[in-house]
Every structure is written in structure tokens, then in C-alpha cells.
Amino acid sequence: MTAKIAYGDVEVGTELPAQNFPVTRATLVQYAGASGDFNPIHWNEKFAKEVGLPDVIAHGMFTMAEAIRVVTDWTGDPAAVVEYGVRFTKPVVVPNDDEGATIEVSGKVAAKLDDNKVRVDLLVKSAGQKVLGMSRAVVQLA
Amino acid sequence: MALDQSFVGRSYPPTEPYEVGREKIREFAEAVGDTNPAYTDPEAAKAFGHPDVIAPPTFVFSITFKAAGQVVQDPQLGLDYSRVVHGDQKFAYTRPVCAGDRLTVTSTIEAVKTMAGNDILDVRGEVHDEAGEHVVTAWTKLVARGLDAEEGQA
Numbered sequence: 001m002t003a004k005i006a007y008g009d010v011e012v013g014t015e016l017p018a019q020n021f022p023v024t025r026a027t028l029v030q031y032a033g034a035s036g037d038f039n040p041i042h043w044n045e046k047f048a049k050e051v052g053l054p055d056v057i058a059h060g061m062f063t064m065a066e067a068i069r070v071v072t073d074w075t076g077d078p079a080a081v082v083e084y085g086v087r088f089t090k091p092v093v094v095p096n097d098d099e100g101a102t103i104e105v106s107g108k109v110a111a112k113l114d115d116n117k118v119r120v121d122l123l124v125k126s127a128g129q130k131v132l133g134m135s136r137a138v139v140q141l142a
Numbered sequence: 143m144a145l146d147q148s149f150v151g152r153s154y155p156p157t158e159p160y161e162v163g164r165e166k167i168r169e170f171a172e173a174v175g176d177t178n179p180a181y182t183d184p185e186a187a188k189a190f191g192h193p194d195v196i197a198p199p200t201f202v203f204s205i206t207f208k209a210a211g212q213v214v215q216d217p218q219l220g221l222d223y224s225r226v227v228h229g230d231q232k233f234a235y236t237r238p239v240c241a242g243d244r245l246t247v248t249s250t251i252e253a254v255k256t257m258a259g260n261d262i263l264d265v266r267g268e269v270h271d272e273a274g275e276h277v278v279t280a281w282t283k284l285v286a287r288g289l290d291a292e293e294g295q296a
Contacts, residue, residue: 021175034173036204060228065174065200072199077190078180078238081199085232085281134230 004076007116007141016074016107016120021066023058023092024100031062045096057091063103063131067124070105071137082117083138092126101126116141145254145261149219152251157209159244159272167197167241174198184241196238202245203231206267206280209247213265214284219251221263222286229262229283236276244272252281259288 028042037059040047048056064086072078094101103126110121118139124132164184171181179186180196187195214221239245246269253264267280 027173027175031173034170036208061200061203061231062174064231065176065198068199069174069176072176072178078178078199079190079192079196079235081235083232083234084199085230087230088228 005074005141007112007118010109010112010118010141012109012112014109016070016109018104018106019070019073021069021103021105022100023062023066023094023103024098025056025094025096027100028056028058028062028094031059035059035061037061053091053093055093055095058094058101058103060088060091063088063092063124063126066103067105067122067132067135068137070107070122071120071139074107075139075141080140081137082140084136086122086124086135087133088131089133090126090129090131092131103131110136113138145220145256145263146218147254149216149251150254154209154212154249156246156248156270157205157212159246160205162197162239162241162243162245164195164241167195167201170201170204171198187240192238192240194241196240199233199235199238200231202233202239202269202278202280203282205245206247206249206269207282209249209267210265210282210284213249213251214263219254219263221261221284225286226284227287229285230281231283232281233278235278237278239269239277243277245269245277261286261288 032038042059045056092101105124107120107122109118111119120137122135168182248268250266252266255262263284265282269277271277
């Protein structure tokens with residue numbers, strides 16, 4: 001593991017570069033294939049509405065995968081992530097249009113730990129609502 | 143229906159090995175739009191000190207969730223899978239998943255609860271490589287929603 005960020009260069013409150021990730025219906029079909037999760041709530045509007053959802057929703061694991069990119073783009077080597085956890089609190093609703101939805105991710109160093117590790121807390125939102133809770137990573141820095 | 147508390151602590155036999163392929167990692171990285179070269183370029187991965195391309199942090203969920211299927215579909219447990227949504231997910235890594243790994247998963251039921259009409263199941267999946275070394279542990283909280291509940295998302 002060779003993170004490009006040094007432990008000595010960050011403080012509690014250091015912000016990671018925020019990013020926005022677009023997600024359309026086509027994104028969800030591609031993710032369904034890659035992940036093997038073919039639950040129809042992620043691609044079939046009729047089915048999603050029948051089970052009480054407002055529309056097709058993104059896979060929770062897709063949102064989780066996007067959110068950690070703010071950390072792995074910061075460290076360079078993705079292996080710097082030694083722990084990562086989230087709570088799925090609200091769905092990312094993906095309308096059937098050209099724009100789809102946007103997942104907005106920001107993060108900051110919340111604690112400096114032993115052995116050059118830090119805890120990064122992520123804020124993950126879509127359409128103005130927080131979609132992941134307790135979204136945290138423990139990251140090994142250089 | 144309340145779940146059977148006697149299932150807490152129960153472990154299931156290790157799965158057959160899943161062989162991690164370079165192109166499967168590439169497919170996953172492309173699906174999440176992640177261009178980190180550690181996922182697709184063996185030389186870039188080696189420059190980071192890895193033996194081959196590595197998988198994005200959440201890639202292993204596909205493997206652990208499939209393994210958890212033997213738990214959630216255990217008819218003796220009595221979980222109503224048609225009402226199950228994904229509550230929480232956590233990973234703790236000893237090392238990244240790497241192309242060429244042959245991974246087995248051992249699933250254990252950590253907790254069984256009923257809260258506010260929801261059945262809640264916590265499953266831990268321990269992932270080991272062919273040498274028996276630990277790679278990653280995945281904790282998955284599944285919530286079978288009661289008729290009035292609206293938590294979680296799938």
C-alpha cells in the first residue's frame with residue numbers, strides 16, 4: 001500500500017475533493033450485469049412502483065461504490081481503504097430521462113488514529129437528501 | 143413472524159472457491175465509472191505493490207452476498223426474503239481482493255432481532271484465499287420489513 005497522502009499533512013477537518021457522480025437507467029443496467037444483482041426494482045419502473053417505491057432506484061451497493069471513490073481518488077492506491085461501512089437510509093431515485101440522478105459526495109478527516117490511519121466521514125446526498133448514513137472509512141496514509 | 147434466536151452464532155460451511163478474474167474486475171470498475179488504473183493495468187497495480195490488478199473496495203460484496211444466500215434462504219430460519227432490504231454494509235480488509243485470488247466465504251449469523259415489526263438479520267462473511275489467509279470480512283445487515291415499516295432501500 002502506497003498512499004500519496006501523508007499522515008502528517010492532514011488534520012481533523014481536512015476536506016477531501018468533493019465529486020458528483022451521475023447515474024442513469026443505463027448505468028443501473030450496466031451495474032446490474034457487473035454485480036449480478038438483477039433485482040427488478042433497479043430497472044423495471046412498473047415493478048418498483050408495485051412494491052411501493054416512487055420509481056426505479058439505484059442499487060445501494062452502487063451508491064456505496066461511488067462514495068468511496070472520493071477516498072480512493074484522494075489516496076491513489078485503493079488498498080489504502082482498510083475499513084468501509086455505510087447505512088442505507090434513503091433510496092437514490094433514478095428517473096427515466098437523459099439526466100437521471102446525481103450522487104453528491106464530500107468527505108473530511110474526522111479523526112486521526114494510530115499507525116498513520118485516519119477516519120474519513122463521507123456525506124452522500126442525492127436530490128438534496130442524505131442517502132447514506134454512518135458512511136465512514138478508515139484509511140491508511142503514508 | 144419472529145425469527146428463531148437459536149440461529150445466532152450459527153456458521154455455514156465455506157463456499158466453493160470463487161476465482162477473481164481481471165476482466166470481471168474491469169467490468170465492475172467500468173460499471174461504476176472508476177478509472178483508477180490499479181483496477182485495469184497490472185503494471186500500475188504492481189507500482190502500488192500489488193501482485194496483479196486489484197478489485198474496487200465493494201467488489202467482494204457480489205461474492206459474500208451470494209454466500210449469504212445460504213443463510214437467508216435457510217427455510218429453518220424463516221426469513222421472508224420477498225420483504226428483505228439492505229440495511230447496513232461494512233467491510234474490513236486485511237488486503238485488497240486481487241486478480242487470480244480463489245476466495246471462499248464462511249458465513250455466520252451474528253444477530254437476529256425483531257424491532258418495530260421488522261425482522262433484522264446480521265450476517266458476517268469471512269473471506270479467505272486459497273492459502274487460508276484472511277482477505278476481508280463483510281458485515282451485512284438485512285431487514286425484512288414489517289407491513290408498516292419504511293426503512294432501508296434494497
